[in-house]
Structures are given as C-alpha cells and as structure tokens.
Amino acid sequence: MTMDRKTIASALGESSLTDTGIGSIDYQAVAVMPDVRVVKIGGQSIMDRGRAALFPILEEIVACRKQGIQVLLLAGGGTRARHIYSVASELELPTGVLAKLGSYVPIQNARMLQMLLAKHGGIFISVDDFEKLPLYMQLGCIPIMNGMPPFGYWEKRGDDGRIPPHRTDAGVFLSAEFLGCTRAIFIKDEDGLYTDDPKKKPDAELIRRISAGELLARDLPDLIVERVCVEYLPRARWLRELQVVNGLRPGEVTRALHGEDNGTIITR
Amino acid sequence: MSKLVTGDGRTHVESSLMRESLQDRDVLGRTDSDHDLQIFPDVALVSIGGQSIFDRGREALLPLADELAGLMKRHRLVIGVGGGTRVRHTASIALDLGLPVGGIAQLVGAMEELNAIMLNALLSRHGAMTMQRDHFWDLPLYLNSGITPICISIPPYHLWEPPPEEGNLPAHGSDFGLFQLADVLAFKQLIYVKDVDGMYDRDPKKDDGARLIRHATLDELTDAEGHLRQADSVLDKQLFWAWKRARNIKRIQIVNGLVRGQLTAALDGHDAGTVLVKE
Numbered sequence: 001m002t003m004d005r006k007t008i009a010s011a012l013g014e015s016s017l018t019d020t021g022i023g024s025i026d027y028q029a030v031a032v033m034p035d036v037r038v039v040k041i042g043g044q045s046i047m048d049r050g051r052a053a054l055f056p057i058l059e060e061i062v063a064c065r066k067q068g069i070q071v072l073l074l075a076g077g078g079t080r081a082r083h084i085y086s087v088a089s090e091l092e093l094p095t096g097v098l099a100k101l102g103s104y105v106p107i108q109n110a111r112m113l114q115m116l117l118a119k120h121g122g123i124f125i126s127v128d129d130f131e132k133l134p135l136y137m138q139l140g141c142i143p144i145m146n147g148m149p150p151f152g153y154w155e156k157r158g159d160d161g162r163i164p165p166h167r168t169d170a171g172v173f174l175s176a177e178f179l180g181c182t183r184a185i186f187i188k189d190e191d192g193l194y195t196d197d198p199k200k201k202p203d204a205e206l207i208r209r210i211s212a213g214e215l216l217a218r219d220l221p222d223l224i225v226e227r228v229c230v231e232y233l234p235r236a237r238w239l240r241e242l243q244v245v246n247g248l249r250p251g252e253v254t255r256a257l258h259g260e261d262n263g264t265i266i267t268r
Numbered sequence: 269m270s271k272l273v274t275g276d277g278r279t280h281v282e283s284s285l286m287r288e289s290l291q292d293r294d295v296l297g298r299t300d301s302d303h304d305l306q307i308f309p310d311v312a313l314v315s316i317g318g319q320s321i322f323d324r325g326r327e328a329l330l331p332l333a334d335e336l337a338g339l340m341k342r343h344r345l346v347i348g349v350g351g352g353t354r355v356r357h358t359a360s361i362a363l364d365l366g367l368p369v370g371g372i373a374q375l376v377g378a379m380e381e382l383n384a385i386m387l388n389a390l391l392s393r394h395g396a397m398t399m400q401r402d403h404f405w406d407l408p409l410y411l412n413s414g415i416t417p418i419c420i421s422i423p424p425y426h427l428w429e430p431p432p433e434e435g436n437l438p439a440h441g442s443d444f445g446l447f448q449l450a451d452v453l454a455f456k457q458l459i460y461v462k463d464v465d466g467m468y469d470r471d472p473k474k475d476d477g478a479r480l481i482r483h484a485t486l487d488e489l490t491d492a493e494g495h496l497r498q499a500d501s502v503l504d505k506q507l508f509w510a511w512k513r514a515r516n517i518k519r520i521q522i523v524n525g526l527v528r529g530q531l532t533a534a535l536d537g538h539d540a541g542t543v544l545v546k547e
Contacts, residue, residue: 005353007319008354029436079280079286087283127426235432
C-alpha cells in the first residue's frame, strides 16, 4: 500500500507553512495602496469629548479630502470599552472574549463618525469591505471602520494582563502596513508622547522624535500608543513612522495629513 | 450602578478602568488573575492535518473517518481541519507576486474550507456539520443534538496579520488557530492528528536521527519568553508562545492518524503519541 502525499509542486514544497524560510522565492513586496492616510480617531481622547473636540477635527479632515488627500478613518473605543473590559475582567473572561467585546464600542464610534461625515462622503465599512477601498477612494469618499483588528476570540493573551494587546491603535498600524503606507497617524488629546501619563504627572516631558528601539529600551510605564505598535515597527516592511498629534489644537490634523512632522514621530 | 462622570472635558462611564491609560502596565496588571472562566470544559478538539492526512487522500482519510465516526458517538468533539499542499501552493504564488503578509493570511482559509467540506461529506451521515469557526456559541445546540461540528483552523487575522519576526509568511497558522479556540473555550482536550508518531526534536522526514519526544513539559520545550528551543516543530511556533501565557490548556497530544487506534487512545485519556504538558 502506498501512502504518498498528493502534493502540488511549489517553491514551498513540503515545508512547514510557518517556517521562516521561503526557499527559492525572490520576494519583492508590492505596496497595495500606499497613498492612503490611515488615521485613528481616539476613543477616550476624542470621541468621549463629544462635539467640542470632534467637530473641528472632522472639518479639517473633510477639507483635506476635498484637496484630494485619501483618508481612511479608524475609530477607537474609549470609556465604554473600558467599562466592558472592567466588568469582563471581574468575571475572569479570557482575553479572546474581551477582544470580541472590545470591538463593539469602536463600531458604535465608527457609525457615529459616518453619520456626521455622510454628507461629505463618509461610508461605514466592515472588515469584509476592505477590498473595496479603491472604489471608495476613487469616488472621493471617506471610509470609516472599526479600529479593532478582526482577531476576536483568537487574540492572544499578552504579558501585561487580561486586556487584549491588539486594540484600535494596532488596527491602525496593521491596516497601514497592509496598504503599504509609510506612516500611520493617531489623533489624540495630547501633543504627543510623554515620559509618563501627562494627565496624572504634570512634570512629564514631551518627546518629539524617538526610535521604536529607544522607546522600548526606556521601558516606560505608560505609552500613548499600544505597545505592540512600537514592537512591530522595527520589523514592518512598509511603515516607517507612527505620528501622534493633538486633535484639540486647530491645524494639527491638517498638518499631519499634509505630511508634516508635527506632534511626536516614532521612527523605525 | 454605574454613573456618568464629567469635569475633564470627557464623559466617562464609571468603572475600575475609567480615565486610565490601557497602555499602563500597572493598570493592565490589575485586570489579571491566574484563572480564566471555563466556558466549555467537557469538549475535546481534534485537529486533522492538511498536508499530513488530507493530502494522502482516501488511503489515509477513509480509515480515519471511520475511527472518527465511532468516536463521535462517545465524545463531545469539535473537528478542525488544515489546508495542506494547496495552502503551500497559494503562499508560494503569493510570495512570488510580492503580496503582503496580510494578503497571504487572507487567502489561505479558502483552501481549508475545501477540506472541511470533504470531511463533512464523509461524516455527515454520522452526524457531522460544518460550522463557521466563530459560531462556537452554538456548540450546545450542536453537541446536545449529537452533531459534531467541523471547522477550519486558521485564525481570522486576515489582512491584519502582524509583521512576522522573520521571513514573509504569516506566523499565525492553523495549529495556533485551533490552540486559541481550545484555550479560550477551555476545552478539556486538544489533540493534533498528523502523519508521524508525535513531536520529534528534528524533522523526521529530513533527518533519520530525529528522536521522538514521548513526553515533555512546556518549560522544557521553550525559553522564558515562550520561544521554542528546537528549530523544527510539527506544531506552529506561535502556539508555544501563546501557550506560555494561556490559562486553560494544560495538555496537548500529537498522534499518528495513519495508525489506527492512536486517536481513540488519546481521546480516552491514554498517553498515545506525544504528550505535552504545562505544569
């Protein structure tokens, strides 16, 4: 009795698929949509402030879109996400369940953004609509989606507790990296990255520019973007910089969308 | 009762995480405990390898399907399937085209669906049904009706697959995907059916001197971070990284699906194949 594998000859042959080697293949990466600006609208930092914070930011985004800048918005969660994480942690629910729970609040926020931007071409998109981005961009639309990556129940527990390590900042990072963008933009309510939480430690110092390696080496107790973003940056193929800007200061969003180096730049 | 808190320009819902930075290690640490809620502790997950079993066709599949049909009557099972050689072909074409790692992750699930449909065709008269992998909240409905769900294995990271530490292929493969499913749901058993007698210290197909590991602890196999010490492994490396941090799964078995009875022995709680434990 023969018990051969019926294989298709290919460069990966019978190798284990999670091997790091790629055999004889000369990999030359193709950028998918490198001109898109992938932009996070913070949850706690922007959405939970309501109209006063959000409306001026949206005005700037709409004006930039009319100038031809392609913008993809990803929504953060905020205080309602913190509430569900808090209750679910008390119940000792696993990280994968928390990740699923955590995706509902950013979806609400994305829908709110869509209602506000509808008259300017705002479209709510789901993960499955991502492959239609070229259409939305060519029509001049502003697609808006949930910032949480779709890992859901498959989110791994991290080193620092039960909260999912990949949340809405990670979704911005990974969306930008997939599209082949060199920079991801995070709109928050601080001027950038500080040496500690500036809302609690008034003497925390602003860091204008720092490399991911330096930042990880400092081992700061707090960060303005999710730790996985800083950890992934050195091994990203396309992304070179993470930019954090203060959406509460007029003009900062516009400058960032035009490619200026305002706010904090975390470099590869 | 939760209440709304204002005064700093934001409107908060009162909770232990209110106003906190979720990047703050102390804050995150407060959410932790050594225990996760056990959601489905009486269910076993059996993984059927793509390359190792499905790609061998009827000679491997029919006897194994027969064995599974018997086991489905006695155990509350979920069956996961791999993709095999078609996944490797997909990835090699995608790499040649220069597609991003997330693009490759997006493509491979379809090749596993094919194996799920084929296995379902063999087992449906014994009460198997394909199930969308994230529909597991319906498990009581399936299992209490005597139905064994069959689902694909690859985790739904899709276009958002993180950049790998090395190389250009997705790091989160099928073995890892099923591990996560089993751990999140606190399944009582996790058994990988392959075409070798278990886990070896080197690839037994390439190296005659490879030694079969009958029993090992997670700490023996990995360093403090959860990186596998040996270069080659029959299971995804990400599985071990995740297992190091996981709370539920305490034992993983790898058995040879070409040897009749190994899977049965493992499901009945015997030490068939390789037994890996977390102490």
